Amino acid sequence: MSPMPKSRPYHHGDLRATLLAAAEHTLRERGAGSLSLRELAREVGVSHAAPGRHFKDKQALLNALALDGYDRLGQALDAADDPALALEPRLTALARAYLGFAIDNAELLELMYARKHDPDASEQMAAAVERTVGKLAQVVADAQKRGEIIAGAPEELNLVTGATLHGMAAFIAGGMLTPEAALAGVETLVHHLLHGLKPR
Amino acid sequence: MSPMPKSRPYHHGDLRATLLAAAEHTLRERGAGSLSLRELAREVGVSHAAPGRHFKDKQALLNALALDGYDRLGQALDAADDPALALEPRLTALARAYLGFAIDNAELLELMYARKHDPDASEQMAAAVERTVGKLAQVVADAQKRGEIIAGAPEELNLVTGATLHGMAAFIAGGMLTPEAALAGVETLVHHLLHGLKPR
DNA sequence: AACCGAATGTAGACGCCGCCAACAATGCTG
DNA sequence: CAGCATTGTTGGCGGCGTCTACATTCGGTT
Numbered sequence: 191m192s193p194m195p196k197s198r199p200y201h202h203g204d205l206r207a208t209l210l211a212a213a214e215h216t217l218r219e220r221g222a223g224s225l226s227l228r229e230l231a232r233e234v235g236v237s238h239a240a241p242g243r244h245f246k247d248k249q250a251l252l253n254a255l256a257l258d259g260y261d262r263l264g265q266a267l268d269a270a271d272d273p274a275l276a277l278e279p280r281l282t283a284l285a286r287a288y289l290g291f292a293i294d295n296a297e298l299l300e301l302m303y304a305r306k307h308d309p310d311a312s313e314q315m316a317a318a319v320e321r322t323v324g325k326l327a328q329v330v331a332d333a334q335k336r337g338e339i340i341a342g343a344p345e346e347l348n349l350v351t352g353a354t355l356h357g358m359a360a361f362i363a364g365g366m367l368t369p370e371a372a373l374a375g376v377e378t379l380v381h382h383l384l385h386g387l388k389p390r
Numbered sequence: 391m392s393p394m395p396k397s398r399p400y401h402h403g404d405l406r407a408t409l410l411a412a413a414e415h416t417l418r419e420r421g422a423g424s425l426s427l428r429e430l431a432r433e434v435g436v437s438h439a440a441p442g443r444h445f446k447d448k449q450a451l452l453n454a455l456a457l458d459g460y461d462r463l464g465q466a467l468d469a470a471d472d473p474a475l476a477l478e479p480r481l482t483a484l485a486r487a488y489l490g491f492a493i494d495n496a497e498l499l500e501l502m503y504a505r506k507h508d509p510d511a512s513e514q515m516a517a518a519v520e521r522t523v524g525k526l527a528q529v530v531a532d533a534q535k536r537g538e539i540i541a542g543a544p545e546e547l548n549l550v551t552g553a554t555l556h557g558m559a560a561f562i563a564g565g566m567l568t569p570e571a572a573l574a575g576v577e578t579l580v581h582h583l584l585h586g587l588k589p590r
Numbered sequence: 591a592a593c594c595g596a597a598t599g600t601a602g603a604c605g606c607c608g609c610c611a612a613c614a615a616t617g618c619t620g
Numbered sequence: 621c622a623g624c625a626t627t628g629t630t631g632g633c634g635g636c637g638t639c640t641a642c643a644t645t646c647g648g649t650t
Contacts, residue, residue: 201616201627223506226607237629239609244627248608277588305564306423319566339587342578349575350554350582353561357553360560364505366519367549375549378542382550386586387539388477401598401645428636437600439638444598448637 206244208234213255217297227251249306253315256302259295260318263302266291267325277338280329282380285355289376292359293369300363326352339384354383398435406444408434413455417497427451449506453515456502459495460518463502466491467525477538480529482580485555489576492559493569500563526552539584554583 202208212233216225227248228238245251270287272280292299305315330347333339339347358379361367402408412433416425427448428438445451470487472480492499505515530547533539539547558579561567 199616205627227609228607238607239630240628242609303560303564305566337589340589346575346578346582347587349558349561349567350579350587353557353579354550354554355557356560357555357557358549360503360556361549361553364503366505375546378546379550379553382546382586383583384586384588386582386584386588387547387550388584389537389540390590399645405598426636427638438636439601440599442638 202234202236202240205234205236205240209241209244209251210254210258213251214258214298217255217301218295221297222252222301225252252301252306255298256304257314257318259298259302260315260322262295263288263291264318264321264325267322271325271329273332277329277333277336278380278384281351281384282377284326284329285358285376285380286373288355289358289362289372292362293372296363296365299359303360323348323352326355351383354379402434402436402440405434405436405440409441409444409451410454410458413451414458414498417455417501418495421497422452422501425452452501452506455498456504457514457518459498459502460515460522462495463488463491464518464521464525467522471525471529473532477529477533477536478580478584481551481584482577484526484529485558485576485580486573488555489558489562489572492562493572496563496565499559503560523548523552526555551583554579 209230212230213225216230216233225248227241227245231238231241241251245254266287267284270283272283275283327344327348330339330344330351334341334344334347358367358372362369362372409430412430413425416430416433425448427441427445431438431441441451445454466487467484470483472483475483527544527548530539530544530551534541534544534547558567558572562569562572
C-alpha cells in the first residue's frame with residue numbers, strides 16, 4: 191500500500207500530476223467551463239495558490255491537459271493502425287479509433303481543438319497536432335503509392351478525409367450524434383468517402 | 391438624424407438589441423471567453439445589473455447570440471441555394487456560402503456549435519439547428535429523387551456531407567486553415583465528396 | 591388626465607474567481 | 621551543514637455573475 195499520511199507533509203510530492211488528474215476528472219464530469227484552479231486546489235487539499243507553482247496560469251493547465259490528450263489519442267491511433275491492411279479497412283479502423291476517443295473524451299477533445307494559442311506552449315501543441323494529422327497523411331500517402339486512391343495533391347485528399355473525421359468527432363462531442371449511431375455508421379461513412387455519393 | 395440625447399433617459403429604449411450588438415462586436419474582436427456582462431454594461435453605458443433584465447444569465451445572452459447566428463447563416467444558405475442547379479454545382483455553392491460564413495463569423499460559429507443546452511432555450515436552438523441541417527437534407531433528397539446520387543439511407547448521406555462541411559468550418563474557425571485555402575479548395579472538396587477517393 | 595401595476599434601470603452586497611506578493615517549510619547541492 | 625532554489629501557505633486585490641431592494645418610467649384603465 192502506498193503511504194497515506196494523515197496530515198500531508200508540507201510538500202505534496204507530485205502535485206502537478208495530481209492536479210492534472212483531478213482536472214481531467216472534473217473536465218469529464220462537468221465540462222471545461224466549470225474548471226476552477228481554486229476548486230481543484232480544494233479537492234486536492236492544498237492552498238488556493240499552490241497550483242500557481244506548477245501552472246503559470248489557468249490556460250497553462252488547460253494546455254497541459256490538451257497535450258496529454260494528444261498523447262493518448264496518438265497512442266489509440268497507433269494501436270489501431272495496421273499498415274498492412276488495404277485502404278478501406280485500414281481507414282475504417284482508424285476512424286473507429288478516432289471516434290471512440292471522441293466518445294470517451296468529448297470534453298477533452300473540445301479542449302484540444304480550442305486553439306487558444308498563447309505563443310508559448312503553442313510549439314508543443316502545434317507539434318502534437320502535426321503528429322496526429324501526420325498519421326492520417328501517412329495512410330493517404332501509402333494508399334496513393336499503392337494506387338488505391340486517386341492521384342492529386344495529397345493536401346486536398348488529407349483535407350477531405352480529415353474534415354470528415356473531424357466533423358464526425360465534433361458531432362459526437364457536441365451531442366448531435368449518439369455514440370452508438372456514430373460507431374454503427376463508421377463503415378458506411380468511410381465507404382461513402384472512398385466511393386463517393388454519385389452513382390457509378 | 392436619430393435623437394442623440396446627451397444624458398440617456400432613464401430607460402434605454404432598446405437595451406436588449408444594443409447589448410447583443412455590443413456582445414457580437416467583442417465576440418468578434420476578442421472571443422467568447424472574454425465576454426463579460428459587466429463590461430458590456432459599461433460599454434453601453436448602463437449599470438452592471440441592467441443586462442440581467444433582458445438575459446436571465448450570461449448563458450442566455452450567449453444563446454441569443456447563437457440563435458441570431460443561425461438566422462443569418464440560414465439567410466446566407468437560402469441566398470446561395472439554387473434548386474434548379476445540378477447536384478455538384480448546387481452543393482458547391484452551398485459549401486462556399488457555409489464556409490464563407492465560417493470565415494466571417496468564426497467565433498460566433500463556435501458558439502453556435504457549443505451545445506450548452508440548458509433545457510430552456512434548447513427548443514429554439516434545436517429548431518434552429520434542425521432548420522439548418524434541413525436545408526442540406528433537402529439538397530440530398532432532391533439529388534436522390536433525380537438519380538444524381540446513390541440510393542441508401544438519407545441520414546447516412548446527410549451525415550457524410552454534413553460532417554465534411556462541419557469539419558471544414560471547424561478547421562477555419564480554429565485557424566487550422568486560412569480563408570483563402572478553404573475557399574480555393576471548395577470545388578475539389580465537393581468533387582472528392584461526390585466522386586470518392588478511389589480510382590474509377 | 592390621473593392612477594397604478596408592470597417593465598426597466600440603479601445601487602449595493604455576497605461569494606466566487608484568477609492572480610500577485612510576502613512569507614514559511616522543505617529538498618538539494620556544495 | 622549552510623545556503624539557495626523549490627514548493628506550499630496566507631492574505632489581499634480587482635473583476636466577475638448573480639441576487640435583492642429600491643427608483644424611475646411606461647402604458648393601459650378609469
